[in-house]
Amino acid sequence: MRSRRLAAAVVLAASVALTGCGRDSGGGQDEAKSVGAGKASGDITVWAMGTEGEKLAEFAKEFSTENPDAKVSVTAVPWDAAHQKIASAIAAKQTPDVSMIGTTWQGEFAKSGAFDPTPPDLIKKDDFFPGAWDTTIVDNTSYGVPWYVETRLIYYRKDLAAKAGFPDGPKTWDDLKAMAKGMKDKAGAKWGLNLQPGKTGSWQSVLPFAWSNGADVASATKLSFDTPEMTEALGYYQSFFKEGLSPTALPDGALEPGFVKGEIGAFISGPWHMGIVEEQGGAGFKDKYAVAQMPMKKSSTSFIGGSNLAVFKDAKNRDGAWKFVQWLGKPEVQVKWYQAVKDLPAVQSAWNDSTLSGDTSLTAFGQQLKSAKAPPAITTWEQIAAAFDLEVEKLCKQNADPAATAKAIQEKASAIGTGS
Amino acid sequence: MADASAATAPARPAGATSPDRPAGSVRRRQRLRRALTGWAFSAPFTVLFLVSMALPVVVSLVMSFTDLRSTDLRNPLAVNVVGIDNYTRLFSDQLFLRSSVNTLVFVIAGVPLTMVLALAAATALNSGLVRFRALFRVGFYLPVVASIVALSVVWRFLLDPEVGLVNNLLRLVGIDGPNWLYDARLALPSLIVMAAWRNLGFLMVIFLAGLQAVPADLYEAATLDGATRWQQFRNVTLPMLRPTLLFGGVITGIGYLQFFEEPLVMTQGGPLSSTLSVSFHIYNQFGFGNYGYAAAGSYVLFLAIVALSVVQFRLLGERN
Amino acid sequence: MATKDTTLRTRDRVATTVLYVVLLLGLLAVAGPFVWMALSSLKPEREIRDVPPTWWPETVTLDNFRGLFSRLDFPLYFLNSALVATLVMVGNLLFCSLVGYALAKLRYPGKRALFLAVLGMLMVPGMVTFVPQFVLVSNMGLTNTYAGLILPFLVGPFGVFLMRQFLQSIPDELIEAARVDGAGEFRIFWRVVLPLCRPALATLGILTFLASWNNFLWPLVVATTEDKYTLPVALALYSVGENERNYGLLLAGAVVVVLPVLIVFLVLQRHFLRGIATTGIK
Secondary structure (H helix, E strand, O other), X not given: OHHHHHHHHHHHHHHHXXXXXXXXXXXXXXXXXXXXXXXXXXXXXXXXXXXXXXXXXXXXXXXXXXXXXXXXXXXXXXXXXXXXXXXXXXXXXXXXXXXEEEHHHHHHHHHXXXXXOOOOOOOOHHHEOHHHHXXXXXXXXXXXXXXXXXXXXXXXXXXXXXXXXXXXXXXXXXHHHHHHHHHHHXXXXXXXXXXXXXXXXXXXXXXXXXXXOOOOOEOOOOEOOOOHHHHHHHHHHHHHHHOOOOOOOOOOXXXXXXXXXXXXXXXXXXXXXXXXXXXXXXXXXXXXXXXXXOOEOOOOOOEEEEEEEEEEXXXXXXXXXXXXXXXXXXXXXHHHHHXXXXXXXXXXXXXXXXXXXXXXXXXXXXXXXXXXXXXXXOOOHHHHHHHHHHHHHHHHHOOOOHHHHHHHHHHHHHHHOOOX | OHHHHHHHOOOOOHHHHOOOOOOHHHHHHHHHHHHHHHHHHHHHHHHHHHHHHHHHHHHHHHHOOEOOOHHHOOOHHHOOXXXXXXXXXXXXXXXXXXXXXXXXXHHHHHHHHHHHHHHHHHHHHOOOOOOOHHHHHHHHXXXXXXXXXXXXXXXXXXOOOOOOHHHHHHHHOOOOOOOXXXXXXXXXXXXXXXXXXXXXXXXXXXXXXXXXXXXXHHHHHHHHOOOOHHHXXXXXXXXXXXXXXXXXXXXXXXXXXXXXXXXXXXXXXXXXXXXXXXXXXXXXXXXXXXXXXXXXXXXXXXXXXXXXXXXXXXXXXXXX | OXXXXXXXXXXXXXXXXXXXXXXXXXXXXXHHHHHHHHHHOOOOHHHHXXXXXXXXXXXXXXXXXXXXXXXXXHHHHHHHHHHHHHHHHHHHHHHHHHHHHHHHHOOOOOHHHHHHHHHHXXXXXXXXXXXXXXXXXXXXXXXXXXXXXXXXXXXXXXXHHHHHHHHHOOOHHXXXXXXXXXXXXXXXXXXXXXXXXXXXXXXXXXXXXXXXXXXXXHXXXXXXXXXXXXXXXXXXXXXXXXXXXXXXXXXXXXXXXXXXXXXXXXXXXXXXXXHHHHHOOO
């Protein structure tokens, strides 16, 4: 048996060498199949990263209580190389039944044909935040279910904001700029607002400004970074660096201590930073800072991230896998999951629970999530994002012209293409 | 290296290998026997080598002539053969060119720096005066065995512009230290120093071994001739150490051309792509799912490694 | 005469002192960061992140090390790593010395091609073969098995290169003498040649053990359930999050991971030195 498989691999290598095959263009649309009724059964294998991977096994015991014939086996995967692991598993057709998938990987993996389309009879689109649901869509078909979400808000020091004249935080683009200036000039902060000067993931801070300015940068088939709205947003972003309000070379790990000491007045980040600054700030720091919605221009639109759950085509237990995914998406389970690992629910109705609705910082995130956006799930997004980050770095550190930056991003992105 | 080694291998005693010429059939049988023995020894390795290494190399080489992307992984036969497109595209890829320059700088500065430091440490430890030699050996070797992720934590603290040890030392002598890792001109030099620091222990051990093999009477003779320590080093140590230097140079060159871990954990290739190396660029391309393109990049790197090794053999190797 | 002697001795003493000072400074520079790492693994997470960083732990705690045992099944991962690294080491020692002997001392057709293939392999960047290698291993049905973790590393070009270079310096007379005594080729290898190779074997042993012990990506991808994870994979799991790192666990893990390798190095270092010396690559 083994030797036959080996022989197959050799033949495979040789045939690639000898023949140029050429892929089918287009290919048939996937048809979502329904999932049978009744309780789940059998072994369900799940991969999950980081904290989720560490905690899910214990958490899933309740699922097994409700479905006595089903057993969930979770493998925790380090974030460091999770993408490589999933890609390799797809190549070897050795996938688990379900895996947690970073939202920006969705396009690439779905396009490879590795995911099973979401059965609409089981999962209801409208239950989820629209921005989160969009991350599962590839070629008009949904290939997974949002599990948890996060979005970016403005964290600011209340005391410094008050001195700067914005006791309730910034509401508009002008507010944000004036607050940052005031924090630096009047409140004695070294930096008014920390913004990411390029580097991996800076697009997640820049695009909210572009979206808030009405720019529509990318759809599944079209890339349009070179627009007046985009240029204006880039110019606004750059002005914080030009005017010395934002640092261009803040060392790793210096943000949180700087914020705690009041040297940095504000920064943009996701919900995980609440825990970090509260831990580093010690007792009482929770009252010293607040979070604000992304400032308004034409709208207040932030970035939505998080992770989805996808079921693989090569799943051995498709039925059980989808039932497990459906269970994780129940509002009451989402609330419990928040309590277990602090992951924000992707299901809107879960936010009505008092656990979440009772906390003002959390409700700020919940509010922002309703309109938050994600880039479309195109296969080449990670590569486009990397090119984007490089141009933003030039914008912030070398004072590149915003219009030229927008043009350069567009050129590089079109060269990469959407991969469809 | 094959020729170099053969040159100093002890000469065969003539009588041992040339007995009276046997008749043709006996000779043929003997040759067959020799072949069988040789391959009996080589077979276990060769089988494993072919299956687990050579075959993947062939597949990846083929891959470099196709437009295979990660989205094709379930169906790898359905790709297009694109000839040398990937290779030509590399040379108009600005990031690839930039990373080539960075890597070249890294190799040209890093290999000699590491070798000089390692040689200095080895010579000092070999000077015959030193007690606690094992302690020093292990101490200098420590960075070689430690995990790069943990080391990156330490180095980021060392190079921190405000509180880092390096800038605090500079402050003692009245210099206001720069922001090492965030300055596009200084980031690469910083990583070069870090790499030299990490690797000098390995080379030191190799050089120590080479130094111990230098016959002591050569030094005695030199001392009698009134040669200073420096003259002894130049005229005795260095020439005798040439083969070892060659080995060290080649191994370090192969490693440094694949410079990857330091930028990955310290700078992610920044700032402004100033520490992006060829290996890192290729790694990114694999990450983006451009498998064919990344494979082509790997084989360009392979050729560079071969070329560098050849040059080093020309420069340092013995002629024969 | 006497005065000249004393000045010479004083000069020697000065030189020795200078040498020690220089070496100590060098040692500080090289091992210092490492010592900081070890000391910091005894600090609470908060203190590790302290700005400015401290040298001596203000609060000494074993929490990070306890975390290794309570948060992950440390003994299991340790055993997995030890098993894989040991078998990889043994495989390399055996197979590479066999073929090294053939390449150095036997004459047979195809030898030159084999050696060139080995040298070429030494120069191929590792990451290019990763995916084909994995597809191959999984086609053989070896994902999530110890065999799958070990197989691709059982032999390596570096080991063959090293053993061949070393074996070439062993005098032919010894081998010829054994042949005249009527010993078979394998017996010669096993009884005469291998015992002479101890230094080179020690060198190869530590290097392959170290490489396998620190290997991260391959075991991560091949092991699909946690019970087959190795130590570096398990440590990455708990110390590196999506948005943050747990430095305490990371540093404690780094210290614990280094210890076995350091012990192997300490035990083998005398052989190790002579090993590379003789390879001494003439």
